Amino acid sequence: MNPPRTVPDELDAVVVGAGFSGLYLLHRLRQAGFSVKVFDSAGDVGGTWYWNRYPGARCDIPTTDYTYGFDPELEAAWTWSEKYATQPEILGYLRFVADRYDLRRDIEFSTGITAASWDAAGKRWNLTTDRGEQLRCRHYIMASGCLSLPKSPDIIGAGLYTGEVYYTSRWPHEGVDFTGKRVAVIGTGSSGIQSIPLIAEQASQLTVFQRTPNFSIPAHNGPAPADRLQRLSEDRDGYREAAKYSRGGIPNEPTDILGITASEEVRRERFEAAWEQGELFGILGVFADQGLNPISNEIVAEMIREKIRATVNDPETAEALCPKDHYFGTKRPCLDTNYFQTYNLPHVRLVDLRKQPITSITETGVDTADESHSFDAIVYATGFDAMTGPVTAVDVTGTDGLSLKEKWVAGPSTYLGLMSVGFPNFFMITGPGSPSVLSNMTVSIEQHVDWVTDCLTRMRDQGFETIEPTELAEAGWGQHVQDCAAISLHPTADSWYMGANVPGKPRVFLPYIGGVDAYRRACDDLVAQGYLGFRLSGPGRDECRDGVIRTMQPDVAVVLELLATVGLPPLETLPVPDARAIMSAINATRPPSPEVGEVTDGALPGPGGDLPYRLYRPAVPAEGPYPIVVYFHGGGWVLGDLDSDDPLCRDLCARSGAIVVSVNYRHAPEDRFPAAAEDAFAAVRWVDANAADLGGIPGQLAVAGWSAGGNIAAVACQLARDAGGPRILGQLLMHPVVDSDLTRQSYVDNGDGYILTKGLMSWFWDHYADPADRGDLRLAPLRGDLAGLPPACVVTADFDPLRDEGLAYVDALHAAGVPVRHVRARGHTHTSVTMVGVVISGAPVRAEMAEALTGFFGVRTLA
Numbered sequence: 001m002n003p004p005r006t007v008p009d010e011l012d013a014v015v016v017g018a019g020f021s022g023l024y025l026l027h028r029l030r031q032a033g034f035s036v037k038v039f040d041s042a043g044d045v046g047g048t049w050y051w052n053r054y055p056g057a058r059c060d061i062p063t064t065d066y067t068y069g070f071d072p073e074l075e076a077a078w079t080w081s082e083k084y085a086t087q088p089e090i091l092g093y094l095r096f097v098a099d100r101y102d103l104r105r106d107i108e109f110s111t112g113i114t115a116a117s118w119d120a121a122g123k124r125w126n127l128t129t130d131r132g133e134q135l136r137c138r139h140y141i142m143a144s145g146c147l148s149l150p151k152s153p154d155i156i157g158a159g160l161y162t163g164e165v166y167y168t169s170r171w172p173h174e175g176v177d178f179t180g181k182r183v184a185v186i187g188t189g190s191s192g193i194q195s196i197p198l199i200a201e202q203a204s205q206l207t208v209f210q211r212t213p214n215f216s217i218p219a220h221n222g223p224a225p226a227d228r229l230q231r232l233s234e235d236r237d238g239y240r241e242a243a244k245y246s247r248g249g250i251p252n253e254p255t256d257i258l259g260i261t262a263s264e265e266v267r268r269e270r271f272e273a274a275w276e277q278g279e280l281f282g283i284l285g286v287f288a289d290q291g292l293n294p295i296s297n298e299i300v301a302e303m304i305r306e307k308i309r310a311t312v313n314d315p316e317t318a319e320a321l322c323p324k325d326h327y328f329g330t331k332r333p334c335l336d337t338n339y340f341q342t343y344n345l346p347h348v349r350l351v352d353l354r355k356q357p358i359t360s361i362t363e364t365g366v367d368t369a370d371e372s373h374s375f376d377a378i379v380y381a382t383g384f385d386a387m388t389g390p391v392t393a394v395d396v397t398g399t400d401g402l403s404l405k406e407k408w409v410a411g412p413s414t415y416l417g418l419m420s421v422g423f424p425n426f427f428m429i430t431g432p433g434s435p436s437v438l439s440n441m442t443v444s445i446e447q448h449v450d451w452v453t454d455c456l457t458r459m460r461d462q463g464f465e466t467i468e469p470t471e472l473a474e475a476g477w478g479q480h481v482q483d484c485a486a487i488s489l490h491p492t493a494d495s496w497y498m499g500a501n502v503p504g505k506p507r508v509f510l511p512y513i514g515g516v517d518a519y520r521r522a523c524d525d526l527v528a529q530g531y532l533g534f535r536l537s538g539p540g541r542d543e544c545r546d547g548v549i550r551t552m553q554p555d556v557a558v559v560l561e562l563l564a565t566v567g568l569p570p571l572e573t574l575p576v577p578d579a580r581a582i583m584s585a586i587n588a589t590r591p592p593s594p595e596v597g598e599v600t601d602g603a604l605p606g607p608g609g610d611l612p613y614r615l616y617r618p619a620v621p622a623e624g625p626y627p628i629v630v631y632f633h634g635g636g637w638v639l640g641d642l643d644s645d646d647p648l649c650r651d652l653c654a655r656s657g658a659i660v661v662s663v664n665y666r667h668a669p670e671d672r673f674p675a676a677a678e679d680a681f682a683a684v685r686w687v688d689a690n691a692a693d694l695g696g697i698p699g700q701l702a703v704a705g706w707s708a709g710g711n712i713a714a715v716a717c718q719l720a721r722d723a724g725g726p727r728i729l730g731q732l733l734m735h736p737v738v739d740s741d742l743t744r745q746s747y748v749d750n751g752d753g754y755i756l757t758k759g760l761m762s763w764f765w766d767h768y769a770d771p772a773d774r775g776d777l778r779l780a781p782l783r784g785d786l787a788g789l790p791p792a793c794v795v796t797a798d799f800d801p802l803r804d805e806g807l808a809y810v811d812a813l814h815a816a817g818v819p820v821r822h823v824r825a826r827g828h829t830h831t832s833v834t835m836v837g838v839v840i841s842g843a844p845v846r847a848e849m850a851e852a853l854t855g856f857f858g859v860r861t862l863a
C-alpha cells in the first residue's frame with residue numbers, strides 16, 4: 001500500500017524515474033534547496049534493476065566503476081561482492097542509497113507521468129499521472145533510462161501462444177522455475193546471452209531462436225579486479241577524476257597501437273590479454289583503430305570467432321554462432337558466463353532464424369519454415385525501444401503545441417542530449433546525443449545530474465525562469481554527433497544504437513560517440529562561455545549567447561591535440577632544411593596509402609632543367625587510356641616533394657580513374673618566383689604533348705593542386721589561356737593561395753593554432769617572392785582577368801587562413817562566367833583533408849574532389 005499522497009501541486013522540479021539517475025537527481029536537487037518529487041511506475045527504486053530480474057542479469061561494467069562516485073562515505077559504506085554484480089545486489093545497493101539519503105519520502109512509486117504540457121504563460125509544466133492527478137512544476141526532468149521501454153515482440157502470432165510467456169525485461173518478482181520444462185528463448189542480445197546458461201541448468205529442453213549472432217566474451221567473473229581496487233584504495237579521488245576524463249567513463253590507458261600495422265605477435269598478445277581481462281572496454285580497445293578501420297576490426301572479430309569455434313563442439317552450431325554481419329562493437333558486445341559452452345549440452349539447441357525464419361508463434365510453440373516446435377514456456381529477450389522510446393512514451397507537448405514525438409519523427413534532435421528546442425525547462429538525463437549507453441552509465445549520469453543541478457541553481461540565483469536551447473546550437477550539436485558517428489563503423493550496423501531494431505524507427509545514430517571526456521569538456525565549455533547556445537529568460541531580462549559549441553571535425557581535433565603533445569617547433573622558426581626534414585619525418589609515420597594500378601617515376605623537361613614527376617595509373621578501369629590530371633603539391637613553394645602528397649595523389653587517382661602526374665617543381669628559396677609558376681606551365685604543356693605516351697587520352701587534361709600547388713595550378717590555367725593552349729578541361733584548386741593579402745578575416749580567425757599559421761604563410765611568401773612582386777598575376781591570380789578560364793572546383797576549409805581568398809576566387813570565377821563548383825571542407829583545416837587514412841572525415845571531401853575531376857572529363861566517379 002502506498003502511503004497517503006503528500007505531493008504539492010506546485011513543485012520546482014518533477015523527475016521521472018527512480019533508478020541511478022533519478023535517485024542522484026533527487027539527492028542533488030533537494031540538497032540545493034529545490035522542492036522536488038520523483039515518479040516511477042515501479043513499486044520501488046531501481047529503474048532498470050527493478051525490472052530486469054531474469055536469471056543471470058548482471059552489469060557489464062565492473063562494479064568498482066558501476067557505482068556512485070559522488071560521496072566517498074557512501075563508497076566506504078558499501079562493498080561489492082563481485083567483479084560484475086548480480087541484479088539483486090545492484091538493486092540492494094540502490095535501496096541502500098535510497099535509505100541512506102532518505103530519498104523515498106520524495107518518491108511516488110507505482111505512478112507514471114503520462115502527459116506533460118508546457119504552459120507558456122505560467123512558465124510551468126502541467127503534468128498528468130496515470131492515476132489522473134494533475135500537478136505543476138517549473139522543471140520537468142526525465143531520468144527514465146535508455147533501455148526501459150521494452151520492444152513489443154513483433155512476431156506474427158505472438159498473442160496465440162497459451163503456455164507460459166516471460167519477458168526478460170519484466171521478469172516475475174517471485175522468479176520462475178523451469179525445472180523439467182521445454183523452454184524457448186527468442187533473442188540473443190545481452191539479456192538472452194546472460195539468461196540462457198542459467199535457464200539451461202533447469203530446463204529439460206532449451207531451444208534458442210537466434211536472428212543475429214552476437215559477439216560475446218567471457219566475463220571471468222569473480223572478485224572485483226585487484227588492480228582497480230588497489231588504485232581506488234590508494235587514491236579514490238584521483239581514480240574517480242580519471243574516470244570523468246576517460247573516453248568511456250572507466251580509467252583506462254588508451255592504446256595507440258593500430259591493428260593494421262601491428263605484428264601478428266602483438267595482435268595476438270593484446271587480444272589474449274583483453275580476452276583474459278574480460279572487460280568490455282578492454283576488448284573494444286585492443287587496437288586504437290578497431291572502431292574505425294574495417295581491417296583492424298576484422299582482426300579482432302576473427303579472433304573472437306576462433307574462440308567460439310574452439311568452444312562449441314558442433315561445427316555447424318559454432319558457425320551459426322559466429323557473428324559475421326556486423327563489425328565487432330557496432331552492436332553492443334556481451335559479457336557472458338558459459339554462454340557458448342551451453343550449446344554443448346545435449347538438451348540445448350540453436351535455431352538459426354537466418355536459415356529457418358519464424359513463420360508464426362502458435363498456440364503451442366513456434367513454427368519455423370521447416371519445423372513445428374512445442375514449448376512449455378517462451379522467453380522473449382527481444383530488447384528495447386532504446387533511448388528515444390522512454391522519452392516519447394510520455395506525451396510531452398512544448399511551445400506551440402508541438403509534441404516531442406512529432407518533433408523527433410525523423411530522429412531525435414537535442415542540445416547535448418540534455419534539452420530540446422521548443423521544450424523549455426525540460427531536461428533529459430543521458431538523452432540521445434549524449435555518451436549514455438556507450439559509456440559507463442554511472443559516470444555519465446552523475447555528470448548530467450551535476451550539470452542540470454548547477455544550471456537550475458544558477459537560474460534561480462540569477463532570477464531566470466526559463467531555459468531553452470537555440471536552433472543554431474541544437475543543429476550544430478546534432479551535426480557534431482553525426483560527424484563523430486560517421487568516422488566510426490557504427491552506422492553500418494543494424495543495431496539499437498541506430499534505432500534499427502524497432503520496425504519503422506528512423507535510422508539515426510542515437511548516442512554520442514565522441515567520448516565521455518570530450519562530452520564533459522563540451523558541457524563545461526559552453527557554461528564557461530555564458531551558456532553558449534541557450535536562451536535564458538526571467539522577469540525583465542533575457543540572455544542568449546548563440547553559437548555552436550563544436551564545429552571542428554572530431555578526427556581533425558584529435559590530430560591537432562596529438563600534434564600539440566608532440567610539441568614541434570613552429571616551422572617558420574627553423575632553417576629551411578630543418579623544416580623540410582621535420583616534414584619528411586612526419587610523412588614517414590603515415591599509414592599505408594591507397595593502392596593504385598601502377599606508380600612510375602620519371603622526369604620531364606622544365607625551363608630550369610629536368611623536373612621529377614611521379615605518375616599514378618589507376619587500377620580501375622583496368623584498360624587505359626585515361627584522362628590525365630597534372631598535380632602540384634603543397635608546401636608554400638618551399639616544402640614538399642613527390643612523397644609529401646603521395647597519399648592524396650593515390651587517393652585522387654583511385655577515386656577518379658584518371659592518371660595523376662605529380663610534378664616536383666623547383667622550390668624556394670633556392671629558386672624564387674617565378675620558377676614554380678614557370679615550371680607548372682611547362683609541365684602542363686609537356687604532359688599535354690605527351691599524353692598518349694603516358695597512357696592518357698590526348699585532350700583529356702586537367703590540373704590540380706593543393707595550397708601553393710593550387711596557386712601554380714591556377715596560374716598555369718591563366719597562362720595557358722593567354723598562350724592559346726594547351727586546352728585544360730578543369731582546375732581543381734584545393735585550399736589554394738590565390739592572393740598575397742594576409743589581412744582577410746580568415747587570417748584573423750584561423751591564423752594561429754591550425755598548423756598553417758599566418759606566421760608560416762609569411763615565411764613562405766618571404767622565401768618565394770619579393771614584396772614588390774606580390775601583385776604579379778602569376779602570384780596573385782585572384783587579381784587577374786578570370787574570364788575564359790577552365791571550369792573550376794575550389795575547395796575551402798573552415799579552419800584555414802586561406803579560406804577567404806578561396807571563397808573570393810569562387811566568387812570572382814563565378815562573376816567572370818567561369819563554371820565553378822565550391823566544395824566546403826566543413827570542420828577541416830588547411831592540411832586535414834590531405835591526411836588520407838588518418839583523417840577519415842576528409843574522405844567525403846576527397847570524393848567530391850574526384851567527382852569534380854570526373855565531371856571535367858565527362859565520366860562518372862569510380863569510388
Ligand code: NA7
Pocket residue numbers: 147153154155168186187188189190191192209210211212332353381382383384496501
Ligand atoms: P538486444 O541487445 O536488443 O537484443 C535483442 C535480441 O532479440 C537480439 O538478438 C535481436 O535480434 C532479437 N530479436 C528482437 N526482435 C526479434 C524478433 N522479432 N525475432 C527474433 N529475434 C528478435 O536487447 P537485450 O535486452 O538483450 O540487451 C539490451 C541492452 O541491455 C544490452 O546491450 C546491454 O546494454 C543491456 P537482432 O539482433 O535484432 O537480429
